[in-house]
Amino acid sequence: MITFPCCKINLGLNIVAKRPDGYHNLETVFYPVPLCDALEIKKMDEEFPSSTPIDLKVTGNIVACDETKNLVVRAYHLLAEDYKLPRVHAHLFKRIPMQAGLGGGSADAAYMIRLLDERFRLNMGNTEMERYAAQLGADCAFFIRSEIAYATGIGEALEPADTEKNNLEGYYLVLIKPDVAVSTAEAFAGITPKKPVKCCRDIVRQPIDTWRSELTNDFEKSIFAIHPILATIKEKLYEHGALYAQMSGSGSTIFGIFGQKPTSIEELFPDMFIYSVRL
Template identity: 45%
Template sequence: MITFPNAKINLGLQVLRKRSDGYHDIETVLYPIPIYDALEIVEASETKLFVSGIPIPDGGDNLCSRVYNLLGGIYKLSPIHIYLHKRIPIGAGLGGGSSDAAFLIKLMNDYFNLKLESEQMMNYARTMGADCSFFINNKSVFAEGIGDQFLEIEIDLSAYHLLVVNPPIHINTAEAYGGVLLKEDGRNLKEMILEPINTWKETIFNDFEATVFKKFPSIGQIKQDLYDAGAVYAAMSGSGSSLFAIFDQAVCLPDLAKSNQVIYC
């Protein structure tokens, strides 16, 4: 049984306050995009994870292993082999690991006929990471709390051309949060994201950009290059380092691809 976990982008992101548990309250808009990993499970005598494609830095002990250990322990499941082919860039603000985990929950639900409802699967996914539960329903949402409380919103970018640029730069998420100037008032992301896309350049924001662009000016330059190429809207996704751009028509940007991974969606 096989499935294809997809990536996401943050169309905007605001960091509101630091919580007593060490996390931050945020507001963000999550949108699924057509960049895919491949995930397959088959019957086996012992459970094992096999990873191909983009190497996983920790050697393969990733969220998929944790998902099987969680559900397998609760429901006393038989062993399986898990085959994961990575294409979504890792540590790039695109949610690849979270998507793999959520899609494995859904895949195991079908494979083992667990009959779990969406809310049950979302609760399991939340234990794997703040944005993991987003991929259970996999629809555009306004997210708040630590990024795991969702309100579905209607956003359709299917008429546009999407491009994702992944520079070979690792962003430390804790450092990105540490550099954000917290500002709770004066910006209503939930309302502004519903305005026409050609207004987003002036109204939508990602609070991580100021810190990240200061430390890594080349990432900020990529955003400017995307606007210079005619993007209607461009931004960094999550805490980076990937950026995305929305265009009215298809573009080809070979110069960007010389030093970055460029994915056309």
């Protein structure tokens, strides 16, 4: 059985408070994007010699992680604590860039939970799957439904985000990722938490031509100072006609939203990862 974990962008991202447990509370709107990995599982033959109950093979983009510690493997072991699961072979084909602010690893983990639930008829339901996913990462729960959502807490508290999709249907989205990786620790090091003047959920309900002056990502200021190429990409997207551009999450992908299909993007950003889609 195979599934296709999608990625996400953040429409606004504000770090509003530091928590007693050392984590940070945030406000953001998660928006799913159809740039996908592929994840397949097959039941392992009883006679197959394996020292672990899940045998994972990762192909495609290089993943700087021991496969035994991959979130897909962790998702399997998490469910195996409460459900009787057979041994499985898993194949993960990576297309979503890592450390890019797109949630690729989190998506893989959540879709593994979904896949195990469907394949072995665990009958968990979305709410239960979200509970498990939240234990693996702050934004993992979002990918159980992969629907536009307003997120608070550390990213695990999700609410419907009523009309945001209407703002972007028919627009063109472009993702640009240079050869830059931003770690979560590096991103949070430059943050001073504060409540935004206006909630991002309210801003994205407004016409998109108001977003540039109001919708912000709190990570941009400090990360752009360390990696100025990201600020350059953002400015080039605006110069090329983007109605709105922003860094996604705490990673190094810059996205642009266009009213018409942009041209010459490859010439603007040579040797960078580029993905474009009509929403």
